[in-house]
Amino acid sequence: MQKEKILVIGASGQIGVELTLALRKIYGNANVIASDMREENDLLKGSGPYVSLDVMNKEMLHVQVIRQNITQIYLLAAILSATGEKNPGLAWNLNMQGLLNVLDIAREEKLTKVYWPSSIAVFGPTSPKENCPQQTIIEPITVYGISKYAGEFWCNYFHNRFGVDVRSLRYPGLISYKSAPGGGTTDYAIEIFHEALEEKKYECFLNEGTYLPMMYMPDAIKATIELMEAPAEKISVRTSYNISGMSFSPKEIAAEIQKHIPDFTITYKPDYRQNIANSWPQSIDDSTARSDWGWSHEYDLPRMTEDMLKNLQQQ
Ligand code: NAD
Ligand code: AKB
Numbered sequence: 001m002q003k004e005k006i007l008v009i010g011a012s013g014q015i016g017v018e019l020t021l022a023l024r025k026i027y028g029n030a031n032v033i034a035s036d037m038r039e040e041n042d043l044l045k046g047s048g049p050y051v052s053l054d055v056m057n058k059e060m061l062h063v064q065v066i067r068q069n070i071t072q073i074y075l076l077a078a079i080l081s082a083t084g085e086k087n088p089g090l091a092w093n094l095n096m097q098g099l100l101n102v103l104d105i106a107r108e109e110k111l112t113k114v115y116w117p118s119s120i121a122v123f124g125p126t127s128p129k130e131n132c133p134q135q136t137i138i139e140p141i142t143v144y145g146i147s148k149y150a151g152e153f154w155c156n157y158f159h160n161r162f163g164v165d166v167r168s169l170r171y172p173g174l175i176s177y178k179s180a181p182g183g184g185t186t187d188y189a190i191e192i193f194h195e196a197l198e199e200k201k202y203e204c205f206l207n208e209g210t211y212l213p214m215m216y217m218p219d220a221i222k223a224t225i226e227l228m229e230a231p232a233e234k235i236s237v238r239t240s241y242n243i244s245g246m247s248f249s250p251k252e253i254a255a256e257i258q259k260h261i262p263d264f265t266i267t268y269k270p271d272y273r274q275n276i277a278n279s280w281p282q283s284i285d286d287s288t289a290r291s292d293w294g295w296s297h298e299y300d301l302p303r304m305t306e307d308m309l310k311n312l313q314q315q
Helices: 014-027 058-067 081-086 087-106 144-160 184-196 217-230 250-260 273-278 287-293 300-313
Strands: 006-009 032-036 050-052 072-075 114-115 169-171 174-176 201-204 212-217 246-248 264-270
Touching: 006 014, 006 058, 014 032, 014 050, 014 217, 050 300, 058 087, 081 087, 081 144, 081 184, 081 273, 087 114, 087 144, 087 184, 174 184, 174 217, 184 201, 184 212, 184 250, 184 273, 184 300, 201 250, 212 217, 212 300, 217 287, 246 250, 246 300, 250 264, 250 300
Parallel strands: 006 032, 006 072, 032 050, 072 114, 174 212, 201 264
Antiparallel strands: 212 246
C-alpha cells in the first residue's frame, strides 16, 4: 500500500490546527506537513514539519508537492463570510484560484485524495429554512457563498472529468477553544464563551432569535476524517455533503451558559452580519451523509457548552 504524505494548506487557522494534529496522530507526525501563509501556530510547534506557503503561488505549491512526495492535500485556506463582504474581490480570488491550483496539481501529480471544505453559506434566502436538504434551491447572497458553490462544482468537475478523488463537507458554524476563528458570521458563538468567562457579559452582533446550524470542532474533525477514510464507492456526492450537529440562537446559547455562570448577561447590537445570517438555513438535513458513510454527531448544545467552558477555564 502507498504510504500517504499529507499537505495541510491553511494549517494555522481555526480548523487547520486541530485537523493537522488529528491527522498526525493517524499518519505519523513526519507524514503530515503543515503549511500556511502566516506563521506556524504555537499549538503545532514541535509536533511535525511546517512550511511557509502561499496557495496562490501555483509554482511554489507544485514544487512542494513534488519535493515532499505529497499524496494528499487538505485545502483550508479561504476568506470567510464576514471578512469576504469587506473585500469581495480578494475573497473570490483566494477561494477560487486557491482551489483551482490544488485541483490542477492533484490531477497532474495523480494525488490519491484532496479535501476541500464548503459551507452552509452556499444556501441563500430562497433555500428551505428548516432541515435544508442536500439538493435544493441554492442562491447564495455573499461572495463567500458564491465562491463555495462554484467550488463545489469545480470539485465535481475534476472528479468526473479527470478522476480526482476530491471530497467535501458543507460545515456549519464551527465552535472551538484551541484556535481563534477567522472572520465568519458564526464567530459570535465562540466569542460569547471568552466574554462570559472574562467579562460576564457579551454584546452579540446577531439578534436574539437568529437560529443557525453549528457544530463542535471534535465532531467536525471526526466527520472530515471519516469522509476521507470512507471507501470511494460510498461517496455518492462529489459536490459537497450537508452535515449537521446542532442549531441554536444567541438567546439559547446565552441561557445554556447561564446554567454554569448565573450572572452572565447578553445584549444585542446586530450589524451587517445579521443580513448574512438571515440568508442561511436554520437547520440542515444531513441524511445523505448519514446513509452514505455512516456520519453521526456526538455533541449537542449542553454537552458542547460544558466542554467549552471546562477547557477555556483550564487554558
Ligand atoms: P481560518 O481563517 O481560521 O484559517 C484559514 C487559514 O488559511 C489561515 O491560517 C490563513 O493564514 C490561511 N491562508 C489564507 N490565505 C492563504 C494563502 N494564500 N495561502 C496559504 N494559507 C492561507 O479559517 P477556518 O475557519 O479554519 O476555515 C477553514 C476552511 O473551512 C475554509 O475553507 C472555510 O471556508 C471552511 N469553513 C469553516 C467554517 C468555520 O466555522 N470555521 C465553517 C464552514 C466552512
Ligand atoms: C462563516 O460564518 O463564515 C463560517 C461558515 C458557516 O462558513 N463559519
